[in-house]
Amino acid sequence: MIIRDNVGARRAKWALPAWGLGAIVAVYILAVLNRGLWSELAHALEASRGTPGFWGLSVAVCCRLVGNLVLTLALVTWPRVGKALLAILILVSAASAYYTETFGVHLNEEIIQSIFETTRAEAAALITWAFVGWFLAFGVLPAVLVLLVPVRFMPGWRGLGWRGAVILAAAALLVVPPLLTGRNYVYFERNHRGMYDVYNPYAALSGTFHYLQKDVFRKKKAVTPIGTDATLAPGAAMAARKRVVVLVVGETARAENQSLQGYGRDTNPEMKRANAIYFSDAWSCGTATTVSVPCMFSNMTREKFDKPVAKAHWNALDVLQHAGVDVYWRDNDEGCKDVCARVPNDDLTDAKIATLCDASGCLDEVLLGDLADRIAKMRSPALVVLHIKGSHGPAYFQRYPAEFNVFKPGCDTAEVQTCTYAQTVASYDNTILYTDHILGRVVDTLKADPEVDSAMMYLSDHGESLGENDVYLHGADWATGPSQQKHIPMLMWLSPGWVRDSGVRLDCMARRRTQPASQDNLFHTLLGFFDTSSEVYKPELDLLAGCKG
Incomplete structure (x- = not known):
């Protein structure tokens, strides 16, 4: 993985090799920003423990996850833009990790679409002080360090050769171990696709790509009418009431x-x-x-x-x-x-x-x-x-007026993970009570x-x-x-x-x-x-x- 800083002859002798920075970023993302992934993977593998080929399956799954990230980093770490792209991947991974680890959210395509289409007020409810602290510590700070650290890279064809070797090695990690484990891996992959929804930064990048492909850049088709034969029964269309x-x-x-x-x-x-x-x-x-x-x-x-x-x-x-x-x-x-x-x-x-x-x-x-x-x-x-x-x-307490704060004590923060289960449920129950009030007012309006x-x-x-x-x-x-x-x-x-x-x-x-x-x-x-x-x-x-x- 090669990153180039344009410092010419003034390049510091102690500059970090580009492949070294890429390796550090890879280890950081895998070890620190993917704890939810490893937890889910351990739970998924537990169901296969004791079966023939269990250890081979475990190694194959881990190799594929590592190979995926290494390939991603190798493809983005180009001279001049590489460090910026690495920093972006860290920021995306840190934001994703907070929500996957804190709320157990899976970043599938539907959640990604919800993120893009949510209102400003609802988005603001998710930007809590806990998130800001996490993002600064585990996202912004490492990203800044990546941008500041001087690096050196291999010139010309030698650099391209090393990059090609890294890409081939990553591809081998992706392909060879699953092939060796055969149908054991196929069955595992089919039954546990959800683990990729907590794999950072894969989940966010994949979900965003599919959202853009299907909902943003897809050619808009003319809306096709259905039910054009629909008619109201005479009793409904001409009712006296x-x-x-x-x-x-x-x-x-x-x-x-x-x-x-x-x-x-x-x-x-x-x-x-x-x-x-x-x-x-x-x-x-x-x-x-x-x-x-x-x-x-x-x-x-x-x-x-x-x-x-x-x-x-x-x-x-x-x-x-x-x-x-x-x-x-x-x-x-x-x-x-x-x-x-x-x-x-x-x-x-x-x-x-x-x-x-x-x-x-x-x-x-x-x-x-x-x-x-x-x-x-x-x-x-x-x-x-x-x-x-x-x-x-998660800001349930904002969904009802004070007179509907009936079930107490509630959770008066969007950081519901900091509240007890009973407090979270109490605030949530107040939202249900308020919705019932809305429905009651609708009924009263109709009965009038x-x-x-x-x-x-x-x-x-x-x-x-x-x-x-x-x-x-x-x-x-x-x-x-x-x-x-x-x-x-x-x-x-x-x-x-x-x-x-x-x-x-x-x-x-x-x-x-x-x-x-x-x-x-x-x-x-x-x-x-x-x-x-x-x-x-x-x-x-x-x-x-x-x-x-």
């Missing part, structure tokens, strides 16, 4: 902490009072907003979901608007992820309302101020989508006009880890992630007029609520709310269809 549905899309709420799910704390008093229909076995499409929100409005199921394909096609809002529903989206979270791009929408994330907003963002009540007036002005039938901030972490057939549906985009097994936040791989990040609250409230005019049998819904449900149901349930007829509508995925008539 106005029909309104409010869909509340939650953020980071998990089923485990809902009293309607059986949780010990009374976190859902308003929805209990409203006799909401709570679906106790509901699951998300992903563990990050960037996946779940586009997925839930798509007509694709979780198993077949593909983000680029979804973005290139109409979603439920487009189909309903085409059929004649008056659709409106109002946001207080990370944006609609292109779901609302073709319908009227309003983003209040950066609203300036003194009683509801500050530097950390706005409380979710900002969405409700003129909700009644908005609904009154919409033609029938109408769909209003409210995208709330809900329980977005008994001449309107109204309904409300709520579901969260994904769940949250609060420190169980030292894992915080969300974004884990869906297949292997904890249930807390995938098991979500989902509920529905129907006005008496809606029940009467739509023919929904509440006794049937009482049985349906304990059966499996997921975000796969949303597309078809929304169409079912408005009795929409279309080839893209699947009644077997409509939560209401089996209980009508």
